[in-house]
Amino acid sequence: MVKMKGLKIILACQVLLLLTVLNTESRQPVLHRVGGGRFTWKPNVNFTDWAIHEQFYVGDWLYFGFNKKLYTVLQVNKTSYDSCIGENFIKNIKKGGRDAFNLTEAKPYYFISGRGYCFKGMKVAIIVQDFPTFPLTNGSLPTISRNGSLPITISSASNSSGKFILLVMVASALTWILFYI
Numbered sequence: 001m002v003k004m005k006g007l008k009i010i011l012a013c014q015v016l017l018l019l020t021v022l023n024t025e026s027r028q029p030v031l032h033r034v035g036g037g038r039f040t041w042k043p044n045v046n047f048t049d050w051a052i053h054e055q056f057y058v059g060d061w062l063y064f065g066f067n068k069k070l071y072t073v074l075q076v077n078k079t080s081y082d083s084c085i086g087e088n089f090i091k092n093i094k095k096g097g098r099d100a101f102n103l104t105e106a107k108p109y110y111f112i113s114g115r116g117y118c119f120k121g122m123k124v125a126i127i128v129q130d131f132p133t134f135p136l137t138n139g140s141l142p143t144i145s146r147n148g149s150l151p152i153t154i155s156s157a158s159n160s161s162g163k164f165i166l167l168v169m170v171a172s173a174l175t176w177i178l179f180y181i
Helices: 002-022 047-052 078-083 160-180
Strands: 030-033 061-065 074-076 098-102 108-112 123-129 149-151
Touching: 047 123, 078 108, 078 123
Parallel strands: 030 061
Antiparallel strands: 030 149, 061 098, 074 108, 108 123
16 A cells, blocks of 8 residues: 555656646747848838837847948947947947847847947847746747748647647546546
């Protein structure tokens, strides 16, 4: 009888671990084309409007496509962003005119173009969030790919109804084992 009780406890722990793993959502990074197109880091693009229609998560990438002879991409702080100050930037993203920047932390990021182009609207501020790991109550995942975003890969964890049925089946089996065996 003692061995059976120990077996039930081990089995219950294994099922709870399985439930935790099955109930965790996952997501692969998304490549966001800044401005929505292939070469849209240029004047007269409404980057604020583009950014508010996107969802940025840790691990995503920003793609800046631009004419490297004319424009730059500088990561700056909020003060430099607000005032279009290109000196003392955090990072110069310019490598070749088709550059990607990895969003590694949940925080606001600010980017401007130097050489006076910031004053012509070449700046963007984005808010990066951690991807939610809690179960979603409405049974759907957030939209990952939107205007101008290209999914690199998206996990197959979006089958919420199938996962729910599996969770119910496992919980029922655990209940039956614990109380009837």
